[in-house]
Amino acid sequence: MTTVKLVRGDITEQRVDAIVNAANSSLLGGGGVDGAIHRRGGPEILAECRALRASTYGKGLRTGRAVATTAGRLDARWVIHTVGPVHSRSEDRSGLLASCYRESLRVADELGARTVAFPAVSAGIYGWPLDDAARIAVGTVRDTGTAVAEVRFVLFDEQAYEAFAAQVG
Template sequence: MRIELVTGDITTEDVDAVVNAANSSLLGGGGVDGAIHRRGGPAILEECRALRASKFGRGLPVGQAVATTAGRLPARWVIHTVGPVFSTDEDRAPLLRSCYTSSLAVAAGLGAQSVAFPLISSGVYRWPKEDAVVQALAALRTGPAAVQTVRLVLFDEATRRTAERVFQADRD
């Protein structure tokens, strides 16, 4: 699997699947979640409502992933995953890594060969960016061979530079 680090807007990524850092309701929100729902249009929300009405009545659990249409996005699918809120009192890193591995498993099941991820939990869920990159890369490197390209789409240049430093240090 090839891992790419880019700065950009995940809603414009031309990949098979984009990952949404969703909230457990699956009904949209702020940040990446709101952007994906706005740009992708009502078809995403319609499928999320159907998921809530069927097997996710209490919401999508943290660390799990589920797919919907991508609506008007360039991708074919949106894979929704709920990241953990950062805590200094509890090690939630396994849950954060599970967001990536669960999303990759869903992507492989769909036949997706390319997937774009945001840096999950690093926004309003306050996960420190450097450690969020460490956790993301640890999980992504164990992904299924069926997914050939993973793109970590970072919100700004400072975060991309941090990600590049962590990526390089991990390779050395």
């Protein structure tokens, strides 16, 4: 059974097997969590992302999918990059958001990761309402069969922490 924990803080400071990156489809870094992970992890992460773009993911990583690279200088073995959907009021994209968590856990299982730190995927610049993002994230992790022993949701501010705490119970 997977233990779900909440941490208020900086995901780049977590000591885990794998840190999940809320990446953009280019895999080449960006703002928010993505930029922080690339800055703190160093050039090794970007180098592996460029190699993935040059081989398997020439057009970028599709929304809802996940792929792993080294964690560079982070206190983790791997970074699992997943591309969250941009929130839409006219189209239900919740299945894509759930897929980010399922696919990240699938990749974690393939790697043999036992501890995984997740951000609130799509709840930042992609505009997903926090309460709904938390409901989908926690529900999906609880409903997904995985060998991961601990999933840690690392929330940057008190508002995100409270939204996730309401779902964890």
